[in-house]
Every structure is written in structure tokens, then in C-alpha cells.
Amino acid sequence: MSYLIASRLQWLKFIVFLVLLTQLSLSAYAQKILEPRANPKAMVQEGNVRFTVLTPRLIRMEWTTSGTFTDNATFIVVNRNLPVPRFTTVKGNGQVIIKTDELELQYKIGSGKFTNQNLSVKLLDTKHPFTWTPGLKQTGNLKGTYRTLDNYDGDEQIWDKTKMELEDGLLATDGWTLIDDSKSLLFDHSDWPWVMPRVTTDHQDLYLMGYGRQYKKALFDFTQIAGRVPLPPRYAFGYWWSRYWSYSDNEVRNVVHNFEQRQLPLDVFVVDMDWHNTDSLRAKDDVFEQPKGWTGWTWNERLFPNPDGFLHWMKDQDLKVTLNLHPASGIAPFEEPYQRTARYLNFDTTGKANIPFAGSDKRFMQALFNTVLHPMEKKGVSFWWLDWQQWPNDKKIKDLNNTWWLNYTFFTDMERTSAVRPMLYHRWGGLGNHRYQIGFSGDAVISWKSLAFQPYFTSSASNVLYGYWSHDIGGHQFGRGAERVLNPELYVRWMQFGALSPIFRTHSTKSASLNKEVWNFQGEYYDALSNAIRLRYQLAPYIYTMARKTYDTGLSLCRPLYYDDPETKEAYENPSEYMFGDNLLVAPIVSAMENGIAKKKVWLPAGNNWFEWNTGALLKGGQYVNRVFGLEEYPIYVKAGAVLPTYPNVKNLSHDPEQCVLAVFPGADGATKVYEDGGNSKDYASAYAYTQVVSRHLPGRIQKITIMPRKGQYAGMALSRTYRLQLYGAEMPVQIVANGKKLNYTTETNTKDWSYNGQELSVNIPLAKANAVQQQEVTVYYSKTDSIDVNNGLVRKFRQLSKGITALKFKDAGIILPHVVGNCEETNLRLQYYPAQFYKALNYFNQHFTEIPKAVEKATNASNATWFQEYFKANLQ
The missing domain is CATH 1.20.5 (Single alpha-helices involved in coiled-coils or other helix-helix interfaces)
Incomplete structure (x- = not known):
């Protein structure tokens, strides 16, 4: 005992x-991110002037009448304690000259406030030279982002018809950017750093970034002083279901069951503001002049009779739950947490007044978190959706922007108190908000114009490191005078873009006609929508690997083409195209189809060939190409030779699946590093692992794929991993050897034999489960006597021919297909069934493909034959 x-x-x-x-x-x-005091060795002070060399391309320049300089963190700059770069300082002839490897600064000693007469900085790169002086205006800013898309139809405001003017970004073709931090609010030195106004008013606090066309280095430099972009939890990159709807517990469960029934993955369920009670006795607006019903902290038990039970059930489904918050009206007397919050604040409740919202009051915010929000988080609310759109600035601190400040307080509270990775989503508040992750872009109008604007809006935000915009996919509300009907084609194209955007979240206003659930669509619309969701999950490990790169380098997942091609004018002239990570280029379809096809002119950057994933065409870079796509097809271009980590079918991203599918693309050698960590752990900065994969083409038509031993570790890391290789755009191998063992061929995919997918023209190679620190090697041998080009669009031809023949049968159910038609239409399966006849079957297809319309003409009536000829011409030539 x-x-x-x-x-x-x-x-x-x-x-x-x-x-x-x-x-x-x-x-x-x-x-750890707040280290605002620079190394003294990086500083050069001359009386009332101080220069701090932060990187070879970034210099801080301060002037003050008092001679006292600011070493606090500001809302933009939180870190100045960087490794001191190499630089020289020369004083003489009344000047101080500071020279780094890339910049040269000159200042006239004792001449006071910075002007164009006493201060200059020039870039030493002769290819893109400039000389900056105070007051010089940029002419080529590449823009950043904007607070919200609320009530915008594309870039046009629907009420006053004004055009959106994106804020200036950190990059410009001028080669330099000035950040004037003179008016930024400061952080104090408390354990939870809090806002404090600047005391000095007669001062200058400037940061000059001089980078020429080194855009990537400029963004990295900014992360060094303004903080990194935090890595969201893995589940954030899954599919979010959201709708402004007075969901009940029963309805939520039905929606979840519908996803499960159709085997559609889902990670996040967003519950809009009807989750909470409102004061029904109030007038239209409350005492804070906010719309009645926006602010609330108490579960509406008419819809959720047992909130704890609801949250527990959602957790059992491996789903994350977020709730909508509008905190502007404070906490009303009818709210469940009113009394305990009042006790926490010693607030006088005798008058039954609202406890007013006071964002700049640390005690109030501590009360809000400790008495209201933390109890709900402990019961299962994963993170918060802040929907602040009421007051532009705090009531007590004039220049304190509530959007910016709420982003900071909510994120850092979770950072300080939660055992899991912090996350929230809210509107853009300004420079520095990249530290608080995910943006809610607001209530965009449902239109092709809005869809056309969002790819540019999303990628340009990377110029201020705000790389995680979450849009209302499909649009939020109908425009003025627009038909109140959801266009299914528009929704499909929006979902296809959404699957290739930073955060994949559908949403819409409270309207009975906006039923965006996939199961409300039929036929090719259902297929295309389902495929968009599945593509998102297929790419999840690639996306997560690129998100880690965002944390490490500042390069956003969706980014403009000119990051990689800064010297090429076409990279600036095609702003709707964007890179999706390092290896995918996306050219969104943003207009309606004509006669069943979408036409798209795409610019492909030089330096690579590009594999058009949905069609199987390998295209040369450095040119414009005119392409056509069906509803289920999308312009996704993969760098030749790229290796992408992908997932098989999964329920969601709450767990890292055991199997990883390595997609290897044709046209060149390639390599990748596959990133993994705890998924929702806070220690990802140091606890993670990488696995390198290399694909090489050797003489004698041999391809070798090597999976290197995994390096690194993190808590809960699986010791073993199961890999499957999928070689796209590949001919039929004659032999495959995996880890020294010859594999057998099978016509139907299984877990031990290799197979060939004739629809995708891909080779599938399963590998046995193995220790992740064990190197694996697969050698693929192709015929030395036969070869054929399989990357000329055959995938699309097979797909569209099959669709056309099926449609023809519905026009003429009794048709007897001519031999040439049947042979060509079944080519993809012949490749699988008869691997020894691979080249014979493809040669037959190529030789007889153009004969198909004539053969059909002889087998059916004139009307059907004319229809098929038109279909063939539009889709297959």
C-alpha cells in the first residue's frame, strides 16, 4: 500500500x-521572434543619425532630434538581431560611406534630417543600377494585397463602381523598396508584448531594401526583420466546408454523412454566426451601432441542444470546428459568460450594461480569452474565424487598427497558451500580418469577373508575404441585378481554382439557391467537382512541403511568374497565371466554354519543358500555346522531370497516411525533398524530417528512381513507410526491378505487382513497407528496339474519344461501331491487357485515328454523323 x-x-x-x-x-x-535590439557591430551612429546594416540588401536609417533611438519591436519589424553582414564604413570629407556587398550608402555628417541633399543609396549591381534618395517615387511597384473583397465584382465595388487599388507591395521593378516605419506602433517588453505608442514624434525610421531583380532574396530579407510566415497545421490544407446557414446539430451531421457516403474527404467544418444567441429585443442596431445578431458568445441551444456533445461528435469524425466571431459589441448581459467575465474585470453589472469591447486593454483581452474563449477551445473549438468589419481603429489608441490588432492578439494568445499549432483566419490588416497566417477575403460577388480577378489577387499577396488567402470559393453573393441562380460551370471552374489555391474553402451567403454541396450536382458537374476535391488531397503532401518552404524562405505557395523569371517581360504580362509551389504552373480558366470547350492561351516560361497534366502533352517552354479543355480538364503544367509527393485516397489530413505516392513526370531528370512533421505540433521549427527522392534517366533507356534514407525526427514519427511510384507519360516497361527483386506485371492494380494505366499512360510500381531510414532503389527498363511518343496529348484523345463514342450511342443506341472505331476507342485498355503489343496498339491508333469520323458516318444517320464530326473537330484535333 x-x-x-x-x-x-x-x-x-x-x-x-x-x-x-x-x-x-x-x-x-x-x-522567440521578438529580438528587436540589433547587434551593436551592425550599427553606425553619427550624432542624431544611426544606420543599421541588417543584410547586404537591407539597411535601417534613423534620424531623431533627441538622439534617442527606438529599439522596441514595431508592428512591422520584430527582429533586428541578425548575423552581421560584411560591410565597411569610411568617414571623411564630411561624409560617412557604408558599403555592403550590394549597396553603398552616403550621408553628409551633421546635416540633420534625411533629404535628397544629404542621403543616397545606390545598388552596386550594374545590370539593374539605381540611386535612391529620400522623396524618390517608385514607378514599378508590383503591388501587394487589399483588406477585403467584400462587395467586389472582380476589382470593381458594386455600390460606388470604384476600382480596387491594391496596396503597394515589397517588390518593384525599380529594384528598391522603402519601408517607412516612423509611424508604426510599438510593442512593449512584457511577457505578452503589448501595444504602446511612440513617444518621439520628430524622427525618421526608414528601411531601404535594394535588391535589383533578386525578388526572392528581398522577400527572405523581409522575413528576417518582420518574422517568418508560420506553418499552418496540416489539416488547414484540406477541404473546408462553410456556408452562412442556420445549421442545426442534425443538419451538420447530415452534411458530414453525405461527405462520408460519397467518400469525399473533409477536414474543417465552419459554423457561421447563427451558432450563437442574439438579443431579439434590440432594435436593428445595438448600443455600439453594430447590426443586431453579429456579436455573440453563447451557444444557440435551439440549434445545438448539447454543444459539448456536438463538438465531441465532430472530434470523433476527425473534423476541426471553427466558429464565427464579431467581437465589436463586447459581452451583453444575456450572454452565458457575462457574470464570470464581469467578476474577472470587477465590472459593475447593476446597470446591466454591455461589457464593452476594448481591444487595446490587456486586462479585457485576457478576460475575453480566459473566461469566454478558452473554455470553448477546451471543449473542441479548434480555432476562430474573426469577422471584424465594424470599426477601423481602436477607441483609445488612435492609430491602432482593430483588424491588425485582433490578428495579433488571437494568434499570439493561442501561441502562448495552446498545446497545438496556432491558427486563425481574418481579414488583412497591413504589413506584419503575415505572421498571423490565414486571410478571409470576404464577400465577393458571384461572377466570372470575380473568378478572373482572384488568381491575380491571390498571387500578388505573396509580395507582402500574405500567402494564405482563403476565398469564398464559388463567390459569396449575387451582384446587383444578377440572376439568382448558381451557374454550375462557373462553380466548377471556381472549385478547380480553389483546389489550387492556398486554402480550399467554399462559402456563400444565406440563400436557398446557393446549394454548393457537391451532391446537389449531377453528371459531369458532379464528377468535376468531386475530382477537384480529390486533387486537393492528392497534392496535400506536395502542398505541405511547399508550405514548409514558405516558412523557411518567405516564398508563398501561390506566387507570380516573375519570381523565377524576373528578366522576362511575359512573366509580368500574364498576371492570372501563377506558380503553385516550385513545380506546378496554373493557368486558371476564368470564362465560359463555347460549344463544350474552353480555349486558353498560356505562356510557358523558358528553361523547362512543361507537362500538361490533364492532357498528357509535353510542351516546350519559352512560348505561348493555345490549348483547349473540357469541363473536367484544367490547365495544370508540371515541370518536366518533377517528382511530386502525393497521397492515395484518404479520409482527411488529421493523420499522415502510411502510404506516399511519388508522382514522377516525364521529360527530364528530377528530384524532390518530401517534408513531414507532427502535423499540428508547435515544435515544427526544429522537429521535422525530409526524404529525398531522385529520378535519373540512364543510357540504354533505363530510368532509376532512388528514395534516400529519411533524415530528421519528430515526436510520433512512423518508423516505416509504404511508397508507390507513379511514372506519368511513360512507355510500357519491359522489366522493373525494385530493391534487387524483379517485379511481375498485372493487368489490375494490386499491392505487390507493377501495372500500367492506359488512361493516364502511367506506370504504377508498389513497394513493400520498409524502414524509412532504408534506401530504396527502383530500376525501370524500357525497350531498346522500340519507342514512341506518348506525350503528345494521347491522354486527352483517349478521354474525349471515349466520351464522344458514349454520347453517340445515346443518339443511336443500335449503332454497330466499325472495327476501326472500336479498336481506337479501346486502345487504353488494350495497352493494359496486352503489354507485349504496346507499340503495335499505339501505332494502330496513330495511323487510323483520323479515319474515325468517316467510319462513323457510314454507321449512323446523317444528323448523328454531322454531330460527331463537329465534336471530333472541336475536341480531338
Whole structure:
């Protein structure tokens, strides 16, 4: 008995130790980005002027009448303690000259405030030279982002018809950018750094970035002083279901069951503001002049009779839940947390007044989190959707923007107190908000014009590191005078873009006609929508790997073409195209089809060939190409030779699946590093792993794929991994050897034999489960005597021919297909069934393909033959 008591005491001590350790680690995590005091060796001071060399391309320039300089973190700049770059300082002839490897600064000593007469900075790169002086205006800013798309039809405001003017970004073709931080609010030095106004008013606090066309280096430099872009949890890159609807517990469960029934993955369920009670006795607006019903903190038990039970059920489904918040009206007397919040604040409740929202009051915000929000988080609310759109600035601190400040307080509270990775989504508040992750772009108008604008809007935001915009996919509301009917083709194209955007979230206003659930669509619309969701999950490990790159480098997932091609004018002239990570180029379809096809002119950058994934065409870079696509097809271009980590079918991203499918694309050698971590762990900065994969083409028509031993570690890391290789655009191999063992061929995919997919013209090679630190090697041997081009659009020809023949049968159910038609239409399966006849079957297809319309003409009536000829000409030539 005494031994049992002693054991229990030891266990309790251990638990207390763990709690204290966790608290210390959380505090340290929150503080690590705030290192605002620069290394003195980086500083050059001359009286009332101080220069700090932060990187070879970035210099801070301060002037003040008092001679006292600011070393606090500001809302934009939180870190100046960087490795001191190489630079020289020369003083003489009344000047100080500071020279880095890339910039040269000159200042007239003792001449006071910075002007174009006493200060200049020039770029030493002779290819893109400039000389900057105070007051010089940029002419080529590449723009950043904008607070919200609320009530915008594309870039046009529907009420006053004004055009959106994106804020200036960090990059410009001028080669330099000035960040004037003179008016930024400061952070104090408390354990939870809090806002404080600047005391000095007569001062200058400037940061000059001089980068020429080194855009990527400029963005990285900015992360060094303004903080990195945090890595969202893995589940954030799945599909989010959201709708402004007064969902009940029953309805939510039905929606979830519908996803499960159709085997459609889902990660996040968003519950809009009807989740909470409102004060029905109030007039249209409340005492804070906010619309009645926006602010609320108490579950509406008419819809959710047991909120704890609802959240528990959602957790059992491996789903994350977020709730909508409009905090402007504070906490009303009818709210469930009113009394305990009042006690926390010593607030006088005798008058039954609202506890007013006071964002700049640390005590109030602590009360809000500790008495209102943390209890709900503990019961299962994963993160918060802030829908702040009421007051532009705080009531007490004039220049404190509520959007910016709420982003900071909510994110850093979770950073400090939660055991999981912090996340929220809210509107853009300005420079520095990249530290608080995901943007909610607001209530865009449903139109082709809005869809056409969003790819540019999304990628340009990377110029301020705001790389995680979450759009209302499909649009939020109908425009003025627009037909109140959801166009299914428009919705499909929006979903296809959404699957290739940073955050994949559908949403719409409270309208009975906006039923965006996939199961409300039929036929090719249902197929295209389902495929968009599945593509998102297929690409999830690639997306997550690129998100880690965002954290490491500042390069957003969706980014403009000119990052990689800064010297090429076409990279600037095609703003709707964007890179989706390092290896995918997307050219969104943003207009309606004509006669069943979408025509798209695409610019492909030089330096690579590009594999058009949906059609199987390998295209040369450095040119414009005119392409056509059906509803289920989309312009996704993969760099030749790229290796993409992908997933097989999964339920969602709550767990890292055991199997990883390595998609290897044709046209060149390639390699990748596959990233993994704990998925929702806070220690991802140091606890993670990479697996390198290399694909090489050797003499004698041999391809070798090597999976290197995994490097790194993190808590919960699986020791073993199952890989499957999928070689796109590949001929039929004659032999495959995996880890020294010859594999057998099978016509139907299984887990031990290799197979060939005739629809995709891809080779599928399953590998046995193996220790992740074990190197694996697969050698693929192709015929030395035969070869054929399989990357000339055959995938699309097979697909469209099959669709056309099926449609023809519905016009003439009794048709007897001529031999040439049947042979060509079944080519994809002949390739699988008869691997030894691979080249014979493809040669037959290529030789007889153009004969198909004439053969059909002889087998059916004139009307059907004319229809098929037109279909063939539009889709197959």
C-alpha cells in the first residue's frame, strides 16, 4: 500500500513537472521572434543619425532630434538581431560611406534630417543600377494585397463602381523598396508584448531594401526583420466546408454523412454566426451601432441542444470546428459568460450594461480569452474565424487598427497558451500580418469577373508575404441585378481554382439557391467537382512541403511568374497565371466554354519543358500555346522531370497516411525533398524530417528512381513507410526491378505487382513497407528496339474519344461501331491487357485515328454523323 502511495506521489510530481515544462516552453515559443535590439557591430551612429546594416540588401536609417533611438519591436519589424553582414564604413570629407556587398550608402555628417541633399543609396549591381534618395517615387511597384473583397465584382465595388487599388507591395521593378516605419506602433517588453505608442514624434525610421531583380532574396530579407510566415497545421490544407446557414446539430451531421457516403474527404467544418444567441429585443442596431445578431458568445441551444456533445461528435469524425466571431459589441448581459467575465474585470453589472469591447486593454483581452474563449477551445473549438468589419481603429489608441490588432492578439494568445499549432483566419490588416497566417477575403460577388480577378489577387499577396488567402470559393453573393441562380460551370471552374489555391474553402451567403454541396450536382458537374476535391488531397503532401518552404524562405505557395523569371517581360504580362509551389504552373480558366470547350492561351516560361497534366502533352517552354479543355480538364503544367509527393485516397489530413505516392513526370531528370512533421505540433521549427527522392534517366533507356534514407525526427514519427511510384507519360516497361527483386506485371492494380494505366499512360510500381531510414532503389527498363511518343496529348484523345463514342450511342443506341472505331476507342485498355503489343496498339491508333469520323458516318444517320464530326473537330484535333 505504501509503495502504491509513493508511486502515485511520484506520478503527481511528474505531471506537475510536465505542466511547468509546457508552460515554460509555450512562453519561450511566444517570445522567440521578438529580438528587436540589433547587434551593436551592425550599427553606425553619427550624432542624431544611426544606420543599421541588417543584410547586404537591407539597411535601417534613423534620424531623431533627441538622439534617442527606438529599439522596441514595431508592428512591422520584430527582429533586428541578425548575423552581421560584411560591410565597411569610411568617414571623411564630411561624409560617412557604408558599403555592403550590394549597396553603398552616403550621408553628409551633421546635416540633420534625411533629404535628397544629404542621403543616397545606390545598388552596386550594374545590370539593374539605381540611386535612391529620400522623396524618390517608385514607378514599378508590383503591388501587394487589399483588406477585403467584400462587395467586389472582380476589382470593381458594386455600390460606388470604384476600382480596387491594391496596396503597394515589397517588390518593384525599380529594384528598391522603402519601408517607412516612423509611424508604426510599438510593442512593449512584457511577457505578452503589448501595444504602446511612440513617444518621439520628430524622427525618421526608414528601411531601404535594394535588391535589383533578386525578388526572392528581398522577400527572405523581409522575413528576417518582420518574422517568418508560420506553418499552418496540416489539416488547414484540406477541404473546408462553410456556408452562412442556420445549421442545426442534425443538419451538420447530415452534411458530414453525405461527405462520408460519397467518400469525399473533409477536414474543417465552419459554423457561421447563427451558432450563437442574439438579443431579439434590440432594435436593428445595438448600443455600439453594430447590426443586431453579429456579436455573440453563447451557444444557440435551439440549434445545438448539447454543444459539448456536438463538438465531441465532430472530434470523433476527425473534423476541426471553427466558429464565427464579431467581437465589436463586447459581452451583453444575456450572454452565458457575462457574470464570470464581469467578476474577472470587477465590472459593475447593476446597470446591466454591455461589457464593452476594448481591444487595446490587456486586462479585457485576457478576460475575453480566459473566461469566454478558452473554455470553448477546451471543449473542441479548434480555432476562430474573426469577422471584424465594424470599426477601423481602436477607441483609445488612435492609430491602432482593430483588424491588425485582433490578428495579433488571437494568434499570439493561442501561441502562448495552446498545446497545438496556432491558427486563425481574418481579414488583412497591413504589413506584419503575415505572421498571423490565414486571410478571409470576404464577400465577393458571384461572377466570372470575380473568378478572373482572384488568381491575380491571390498571387500578388505573396509580395507582402500574405500567402494564405482563403476565398469564398464559388463567390459569396449575387451582384446587383444578377440572376439568382448558381451557374454550375462557373462553380466548377471556381472549385478547380480553389483546389489550387492556398486554402480550399467554399462559402456563400444565406440563400436557398446557393446549394454548393457537391451532391446537389449531377453528371459531369458532379464528377468535376468531386475530382477537384480529390486533387486537393492528392497534392496535400506536395502542398505541405511547399508550405514548409514558405516558412523557411518567405516564398508563398501561390506566387507570380516573375519570381523565377524576373528578366522576362511575359512573366509580368500574364498576371492570372501563377506558380503553385516550385513545380506546378496554373493557368486558371476564368470564362465560359463555347460549344463544350474552353480555349486558353498560356505562356510557358523558358528553361523547362512543361507537362500538361490533364492532357498528357509535353510542351516546350519559352512560348505561348493555345490549348483547349473540357469541363473536367484544367490547365495544370508540371515541370518536366518533377517528382511530386502525393497521397492515395484518404479520409482527411488529421493523420499522415502510411502510404506516399511519388508522382514522377516525364521529360527530364528530377528530384524532390518530401517534408513531414507532427502535423499540428508547435515544435515544427526544429522537429521535422525530409526524404529525398531522385529520378535519373540512364543510357540504354533505363530510368532509376532512388528514395534516400529519411533524415530528421519528430515526436510520433512512423518508423516505416509504404511508397508507390507513379511514372506519368511513360512507355510500357519491359522489366522493373525494385530493391534487387524483379517485379511481375498485372493487368489490375494490386499491392505487390507493377501495372500500367492506359488512361493516364502511367506506370504504377508498389513497394513493400520498409524502414524509412532504408534506401530504396527502383530500376525501370524500357525497350531498346522500340519507342514512341506518348506525350503528345494521347491522354486527352483517349478521354474525349471515349466520351464522344458514349454520347453517340445515346443518339443511336443500335449503332454497330466499325472495327476501326472500336479498336481506337479501346486502345487504353488494350495497352493494359496486352503489354507485349504496346507499340503495335499505339501505332494502330496513330495511323487510323483520323479515319474515325468517316467510319462513323457510314454507321449512323446523317444528323448523328454531322454531330460527331463537329465534336471530333472541336475536341480531338
